[in-house]
Amino acid sequence: MTRKTTNNLKNTETVRRNFIDIIILTETWSRNNERFDTYKINNYQNFSVNRTTGDKGGGILVYIHKKYNAIEEDSKINDDIEFLLVKIFIGNELWHILGVYRRPQSDLENFLTELEEIISKTDVNRLIVAGDFNINVLEYNAKTSLYLDSLRSLNLHVTNGAISRDNSLLRNSGSLLDHCLINCNKKKFITLTSERIKKMSDHNMIILLMQLDKPVEFRTRLIKFKTDEKAASDDINWSLFNCEISSSHDNVDLYWESFHNLISNTVEKHTKKKIIRLPKNETTLPVWANSKYQSMLHTLNNLADKIDRLKVREKPCDSLELKYMDLNLIRNEYGSVIAKLYYKNKSLQSHKEAWKVINELSGRRKKKEQLLLYTDCGETIVDELVIANRFQDKFLSIVGQNYETDKLNNHSYFGSSMLTSFVFEEVTPVLIQNIISSLPTKSSTGYDNISTNLIKNVNELASIHLSNIFNLMISEGTYPNGLKTSLIVPIHKGDNKSNINNYRPISLLPCVDKIFEKIMFGQMSNWMEKNCLHDRFQYGFRERKGCQEAIAMALNVINRAIDENKSVAIISFDIAKAFDNVNLKILMRKLYFLGFRSLAYDLIENFLTNRKQKVKYNNSFSYVGNIYRGVPQGANGGPFLFTCMINDMKDLSTHSTLLKYADDLLLILPLENNLSDSALNKNLLIHDLNTLREYYNSNDLILNCEKSKYLIIGNNLDDELEVYLRKQNIAKCDSLMYLGFKLCTDQHIKCHVDKVAKSLASSINALRIMKKELPTSALKSFYFAHIYSHLNYCSFALLKAKSTDVDRLQKLQNKTLKIIQGLPRLFPTKELFCNIFPDSLSIIGIIYLSAIVMVKKAVETKDDSLPRITRFRESARNRNLYITPGRKRELRSDITHVGCKLFNQLPENIKSIHELSRFKKEVKSYLLQHTESLLRTRQFTSNLINL
Template sequence: MEEVFAKLNKQNKSVVICGDFNINLLEASSINIKFRSLFKSYGLFNLFIEPTRISQSSATCIDNIFTNVKSLHKCIIQKLSSDHCGQVVSLPYVHKKRVDEKVVSVPVNARRLEKFRSNIVKKLPSLSYQNDPNFLYGTLFKLICNEFNNTFTSKTFSLNSRKSFNEWATVGVHKSRHRLYDLYHERSYNHSVEFREYVKKYSKIFKRVCSIAKSLHLSNKIKTASNKIKMTWSIINSETGKINSRNSNYQLSVNNKLTVSDQDVAMVFEKYFTDIPILTTKSLNSSPAVAESLLKQNVKVCTKNFTFHKVSSKDIVKYFKTIDVKKTADLWGISLKVIASIIDTIAPHLAIIFNTSIESGVFPDLMKHSKVIPLFKSGSTLDPANFRPISVLPTLSKIFEKIILDQMLNFFNINNLLHKNQFGFTRGRSTTDAGVELIKYIFNAWENSQDALGIFCDLSKAFDCVHHETLIRKLQHYGVRSDALKLIISYLSKRTQKVVINNMSSSGSMVQMGVPQGSILGPFLFLVYINDLPYIVGDNHDIVLFADDTSLIFKLSRQLLKYDEVNNAISKLVNWFDVNNLHLNGTKTKCMKFVTPNVKQLNTNVILNGEKLSLVDTTIFLGITLDAKLQWSPHISKLASRLSSAAYAVKKIRSLTSVETARLVYFSYFHSIMSYGILLWGHAADTEIIFVLQKRAIRAIYDLKPKESLRQKFKEINILTLASQYIYENVMYVHKNKSSFTKISDIHSVNTRNRHKLVVPVTRLHRVSNSFLGRCIRFYNKIPENIQSLTCSKFKNFIKLSLYKKGYYNIKEFMDDHNPWK
């Protein structure tokens, strides 16, 4: 079947496949996942999820229709004489009138950037300065805006059918096309055999040249794109005729009144985004004084005072280079790409402005105006609640925020002010680290013959609801005082936002609370805001924080199912959220009881806001699906669905571009999804499904047959197999956290040949020893002592190169290999 799919995929046709497949799509099984993944990795999806064969004892969906066509009408005909229901699909024919869609854009190219830079250089010396950050920045910013508007004029582009050809066609291709048209015309009256053969050859050469030119163009688009996955799907949709409108035609319904015009829609969004934090926290008993009191009860005050240090022009350039240069433009149309062309020129002036701001405690007002773009999430597009506000801050403010963040974070780290269980937005810590900590807590309960009760909190609009006075009091507690605090107060105050819809903007409104989303400094300020939360829960319970994601683990005795202690801790948690102006959403907060496979699930009696929380079988933790028995089947099922789409994307891009570009898409798309959190789930029984999808993607890159062996190929192409990736993540985890493991030499002083090895902890449960907690040490102990002593970067390179050469298909192959690192 896969060979047929591969041939169909190359033809780029609309496909409809019907049949009685005898695989029940309503059943959660590995064969079901493999079956659907096969179709999805070729861009085919099933139309029916309802039962198609119903008997007195069962209802199954074994008949189905798979297609890559989305605009289909479908229905089920109830059975008459047959024991199967009928399935009907129709392909409506709609005559589409050609719409000459227009978009407004500001072209930014090398020639214009050089002209812009030249004009800035000429006029910069005429700037006059005084000891006022607003005046200083206003003068520089006015010059930049004027020269930007004079250099980069907006243009209206017509999106017609010729655009795709004109994008990649060179001057030579255009000339060759005209020449081919002339030859076709001449062929109508020149019947010479030699001439017709010449036209045929010329046509073949032209097609080959077009294919190469288009491939190079598409490859360059992907390579230079900041979001390679988005660009990949944009190209695929364009090539398959699924082109979405460049302009987003927003329509909103408020109080049963439909708003259509871009200006009015922008105003509705602005009102909603401004009002929602106030409405969310309206019922809360927030109190900065009480919040400060709770902080002082649990966290010692920092006696040291934080002060900002002045920066040089070299510092400005250095910090700018750490920011991702994107084409996204701010409220004035200026992007980081534009600023990159003049950063070395304006760096001395920015240093003066930033240092003046530090001295005076004034954050320039022009740096506090945000552009907000609504991003649709799910549900009805008529409801503004189904959109997420994406804030784009002034481009130059990002540099200043980077400086402020770096200095404040350094102070907090040196003085150990951030709680150890906070994993969000902190250097050297990731979502995987948070997951590892959570799983450790669960395993610890299991090892002590206890169950682990997980409470996964959902905070409504957490970043937007930060109370400024409460934040200021907390910053003082942690040592941010005097002029440093004055600058942060200035940063938070007088902030405005405008919603922009298709180049039409709202009038603008003041932001009353919250930390700026989309900013560089905002996430850190939020961490400071909730830093004392873990202390409220107490040492008897475990908590994991990743920004506003709050997860608690309670250890429960299987004999004494008493929930008073749990409810008491939750009550304290709710009270803390209340006084800190954060709303805990009870309907989205999940409760899950983690038990070993041989233990029965029992109902709980956990109360939140007067209502009993019901148990769930699965929940999402930082993008990883957790199930109650940590068997990882639900996660692998969802992962297989995402990787099937990624494999299809790799196939389509390979058919359009080169091997190198397909590899680039593989690593930025397929590999990033496959490797995410693999340390936690990589040992699961169902991982073979994921490996099949990986091999499918690799075969697509190198245009190999569906059943062709990849054992040797993996060793040649420098791509880790799924098993090798899992081994790599395990040994890297140990190497980075070596100090938290015990060496044999730490236990006794006898100089044995294994003294450098780590002690494998004795566990009661095979499930725990078989997880990453046991495997990572066993994997690491197979590495020679001289390799273990390498620096992190050299160790990383050695491990990867060794695993490339081996190409393990499973963990057993690695464990049976007596010389895995040679």
């Protein structure tokens, strides 16, 4: 292939095909003679066509023939239409190969309807229908005089035969192609096409070419497989009721295989192929709304043109404001139309459809775009199968590698060994039923093609067999091999979508695997909690622990240091590919020390070994790859096993507090403010960092220094303090985000208020748009999901906020509630909460409720997230809490001090409630009775309300 041809092939466009082999002949001119260079793509899923440029002799030839071995049997032939998105320049005219139709005569009526729809809905200038049995060649040659009369104006030579390398026709082995051109009379064209098709043989195919005044690209028809889950569930229940599966299996794999085959075969029996044909710019609107939506696009385009004209007149400094205004204007118009179209049809007034509108308006659901990956040589990869395989290669580069060295000999952080051993408890069908009922209702499937909906429909009978399988797993210490394959979906993280490094894998596990993992690791976690084996500073994936508890602990450590006139160094660490880099040998050794031995050890080891994965991209699947390291993600097992992996970090000898939420690590080290102690500060910091580095190295984990950051809170500290890890300097920053809470060098509470206010501003704007058409129930759902959740998250930290910051959030909350009810801007706040929304807490009520619940949770679980309230006593008369007072305002206004005072003011009947959910409900009702007092509160410390 010549250099010119190679360069041309880099500029490619995607075309879809099915059972068709494509060879592309690119015409290349030389000074002495002319010749054709052939480029063949062997992949049968996609092919690329290059567009030639240059002198008038340049063109493109597409050689299409049928794969005989793929369509010999009638069962392998379907009557679907494949849209081939090919742009061809014939001379200076742009043409499209619109489709290759196989056996249209078998369904002539549908084919003609399809053709008529194409003609009526597109601005067609000329159209060619060409059909033949053996070989179809479309050739352009400026020096050849062999043309068909009807195609002379195109300079297009259509024939059936072979082409030699010197561009001469060897022979004409068959009849010329049937062909016709579309004129002004489209009806006559349809009739002529029908007559031509009737004369064709049974195995013919048709190539359809179209020339447009304005090029329009079409998309391949979407083929979806829809399962009648109700009918499938009835058949499965009937089969299980008739005991078609024997419950006397002695082997886990055989038992699971028979159970899975019964379900999968029944599902396949009730699955039908559904073909959807959409234009390239399809919308998520229902069919009845498409026409109205298309008409509105014209309005939006005019609006965009007006804004562009305004930009030219405005000053450069206002361009950013105009850009923000553009987005709001277009979303206003677009959102109003979508809401009107959805809710004009009463049949679509459902909670699910409402959230479709909400996600569309709030910008939380983006359209899926066609992915184009680029190789190092500049080649564009558009083949879905090739893309899936490239993703598989990328993801397996970590989990698919064997251990090069065994680091067990160098490991010294196992901690003390547990004397007693853990034993799995047998499960009953009732427990399985409860777990299945608690699963979210989803139609997505894993590798086994069994959805959660289907399992929930056959819950009663399937739970019997699932309990038998799990109990057999316990007795044998083996895990079914059929549940060890994960389906990986690449998710874009950000930045350039063409870079494969900007994607992370998401695992779709089989539904039954999630059930078994919930049982297995639920029992293991309960046993560790009972024996106090968990790291007390591990807040991830534990009962009554979470992000808010971790942030409360971080703020307490910071406030105590400031109360002692110290500064604080905070370092946020990032573990590179934390879950994927877990060394399974080290993990199993640690689990043994924690007490998981004998059959429990065998079951966990069998669960983690011999796992496989395959990548799904659109409708293409990659090859199956083996996994040698890492814990499975997508269910309960992965996070729990990772917490066990770093559980012995509690035994490290450090001067700092190490807060952990799964793989998120935050180091908090108090530092002396005196300049004379700067050397001591550096030594303490170096000691802790070296200890962490040695720990991660011995556990075969890698710290990502580029994503790790640190900040200093406090005054009079040496500004030249530098933090190094693995001989790399960790970047210093003014603010640090930890679990959604923003920590700053000073006034981090105000930073958090700014973050919340910014989030509320965009949500309120979307709410104002939806108010035009959406019902009040949908607006309230949006309020609690996208506004109240931001106000409530870590609201206990706002106890230290200034009154101006609290008023700022209160005004945003008032604005939201007034928009929902359509009230005027100056509507009284007191009447708003007392009469219009009597069940809604004001922002101060939300803060108090959060603080009281956090204190109650710390007392009930004896948690040290709030250390100073662990020293409390109960008397026969009251259950008041006692705390150690602080010297500075930082401790007198934090959650420990104010939260305990609020807790002590509660009635005794509420304080005595042990169930947390009931306690929270009663406290909220109690605060609602004092709404007027809460609205008058401005400063928490000096004017604490007397409930």
